Amino acid sequence: MPRSRPIPTLSPKQSLILELLIDHKEMYGLELVAASRRRLKRGTVYVTLGRMEEKGLVTSRLESTADAGGLPRRIYQATPRGRALLAAWRQLTKHLIAEFAR
Amino acid sequence: MMPGHRLREWARRVCSEETMIRLIDPLIADLQYEATETSRDPRRRRRLWILAAGYFAFWKVVALHLPWAALRRFWNSATAGEGVARALTYAALAFTVLTLLLTAPPLPHLHGRNNAEQAWLFVLLLPQAVALSMPVALFVGVVCALRRRAVTTLARRTISVLAVAASLAMFFIINGLVPASGEAFRETLAARAALEGRQYVLERGPMELSLLEVRRQALALKRESRPRQAGWLLLTFHQRVSLAAAPLALTLLAFGLSRARVRMAATIAGTACTVFVAWMFAASNMDRAMLSHEWVAIALAWFPPVLLIATGMALLTVRLKPRATGSG
Numbered sequence: 001m002p003r004s005r006p007i008p009t010l011s012p013k014q015s016l017i018l019e020l021l022i023d024h025k026e027m028y029g030l031e032l033v034a035a036s037r038r039r040l041k042r043g044t045v046y047v048t049l050g051r052m053e054e055k056g057l058v059t060s061r062l063e064s065t066a067d068a069g070g071l072p073r074r075i076y077q078a079t080p081r082g083r084a085l086l087a088a089w090r091q092l093t094k095h096l097i098a099e100f101a102r
Numbered sequence: 103m104m105p106g107h108r109l110r111e112w113a114r115r116v117c118s119e120e121t122m123i124r125l126i127d128p129l130i131a132d133l134q135y136e137a138t139e140t141s142r143d144p145r146r147r148r149r150l151w152i153l154a155a156g157y158f159a160f161w162k163v164v165a166l167h168l169p170w171a172a173l174r175r176f177w178n179s180a181t182a183g184e185g186v187a188r189a190l191t192y193a194a195l196a197f198t199v200l201t202l203l204l205t206a207p208p209l210p211h212l213h214g215r216n217n218a219e220q221a222w223l224f225v226l227l228l229p230q231a232v233a234l235s236m237p238v239a240l241f242v243g244v245v246c247a248l249r250r251r252a253v254t255t256l257a258r259r260t261i262s263v264l265a266v267a268a269s270l271a272m273f274f275i276i277n278g279l280v281p282a283s284g285e286a287f288r289e290t291l292a293a294r295a296a297l298e299g300r301q302y303v304l305e306r307g308p309m310e311l312s313l314l315e316v317r318r319q320a321l322a323l324k325r326e327s328r329p330r331q332a333g334w335l336l337l338t339f340h341q342r343v344s345l346a347a348a349p350l351a352l353t354l355l356a357f358g359l360s361r362a363r364v365r366m367a368a369t370i371a372g373t374a375c376t377v378f379v380a381w382m383f384a385a386s387n388m389d390r391a392m393l394s395h396e397w398v399a400i401a402l403a404w405f406p407p408v409l410l411i412a413t414g415m416a417l418l419t420v421r422l423k424p425r426a427t428g429s430g
Contacts, residue, residue, distance in 0.1 A: 030132050042132065042155070043162030050124035070104050070134030071127055 010089045013040060013048050014057070018086040021058060021078040028063075028073050049076055057082035105137045105153060106130040109160060121171055129160050185247060185257035186264075193243025200235035201228070219290070226287040229279035233272065237348040240268055244356035251360075258357065265353035273346035277313045285310045308338045316342070324394055333393025340403030351410035358417025366420060374413040381405050 010018070020035050021027060027035070029049065033042045040048075052058045059079050062072040078086075106129075113126045133156035140149045205227045212223045244261060285306065292302045308316055320335035359367050385402055393399045 028132075029128050030135070041159075041162075042129075043159040044166070046125045046128050047163065047167050049128075053124065070138060071106075071110075071131035073131040073135055074128045 008055070008085055010085060011048075014052055015086060015089060016040065017045075017048060017052065017076075018057065018078050018082050021076060022083060022086065026075050026077040028075055030073075032076070052082070057085060104134045106133040106156070106160070109157075113164075117168065118171070121168070125163055125167065126160075129156075129163060132156060133160065185251070185253055186260050189243045189247035189261055190264075191243070192246040193239045196242040197235050197239035200239055201231045204231035204234060219294075223287065223290060226283045226290070229275055229283045233275050233280055233345070236268060236272060236275075237352045240265060240349050241352035241356045244353055245360050248357070248360035253360070261353060261357075262350075265350045268349035268353075269346050272349055273343075276342050276345055281310050281312055308335060313339065313342055329391035329394035330389075333390045333395075333399065336396065336399040337393045337402060340399045344403040344407055347404075347407040348410075351407040351414070354414035355410045355417070356414075358414040362417045362420065367417060370413055370416055370420075374409055378406065378409060381409070 016036060016039055017032060020032055024031070024035070029045050030042065032049075033040045033045055049058060049060070053060060056079055058076050060074045060076045063075055065072070110126065110130045114122060117126055133153070136152050136156055140152050143149055205224060208227065209220075209224060212220055248257075288304055288310070292304055295302055311319065316335055316339045320332050320339060323329075323332035323335060359371070362370070388402075393402065
């Protein structure tokens with residue numbers, strides 16, 4: 001029997017990041033933390049973003065100019081796969097909530 | 103120098119390239135960006151607060167994520183995982199066999215009143231057996247698993263960390279569990295003898311005393327000008343500390359032995375054995391009063407682990423000749 005592919009899932013933090021990235025087009029990690037109203041922490045946001053990048057849900061690039069000789073910051077963007085997964089995930093949760101509300 | 107520069111240099115030594123790109127560099131970049139942004143802010147406290155928040159985020163990632171990342175890297179690395187798993191399997195086997203061999207012989211002579219008491223007496227014998235079998239099992243495990251095999255640095259580091267953990271456990275066993283279980287063993291036997299109408303006065307020997315009690319008694323005897331007894335207790339004190347280093351010292355020796363050629367290993371191990379026998383001879387013929395000098399007791403107690411470590415280091419640092427390939 002062929003092995004079935006695992007169904008992709010989204011944690012609350014991951015869906016929040018995708019929502020923010022879709023709304024703002026592209027954002028820095030610190031901007032995500034600020035826009036999340038304390039739901040994302042700066043100590044863990046890059047761990048989540050790293051995992052999402054591994055799964056192909058977000059993509060990142062380095063900013064072109066770094067201020068005063070500091071390291072260039074990383075800018076994140078949602079991928080089409082991330083957008084599709086968020087849309088599917090929203091539909092699924094909506095459906096599940098409706099089912100359980102009955 | 104921008105803040106976070108040294109942290110980044112340090113992180114580069116311990117983190118993989120992927121972790122640097124995905125985690126550490128963005129964190130340091132944020133820290134530096136914020137430091138630049140707030141550098142003109144007249145509120146000093148705010149500047150410091152923002153900088154502290156950046157450093158806190160960095161250390162939070164280091165503490166929470168890096169151990170997992172290292173563990174994941176370790177399990178994904180088949181060679182390292184195999185090496186450590188093999189060493190642990192051999193060590194577990196050796197540990198079981200040795201512990202049973204050490205506890206089984208006195209078992210028929212325990213004569214518990216019932217099965218429960220017999221089992222309890224057996225349990226009380228275990229810490230002493232474990233204190234011996236654990237370092238030896240680790241040594242056997244490492245030699246058997248790594249002998250004549252290529253060992254990755256990651257596997258060697260992981261085994262070293264395990265050896266340090268074993269040494270810490272050994273310290274706790276020798277200085278906590280062994281005295282407590284020895285005392286409980288004697289009390290159980292004395293209680294049974296009392297039931298049979300025989301009375302024993304239980305005086306605690308050095309093995310039933312805690313580490314601090316041994317030291318206190320030794321110093322008290324020294325003050326009473328009884329150097330022979332004081333020396334003996336001082337040696338016991340330092341031996342109980344130095345014995346805890348046995349797993350680490352034996353693991354280092356095992357690394358050396360597993361890497362060396364048979365002839366070279368035999369030569370170095372033979373020399374070490376000769377030195378050890380000479381030490382035993384000197385120690386047994388030494389005037390016990392000499393041991394009341396702290397440095398003599400320390401030197402005598404720490405000689406075996408130091409010798410093991412030196413032998414291991416010698417085996418590890420000796421340059422190996424390239425193995426001849428092809429038989430023509």
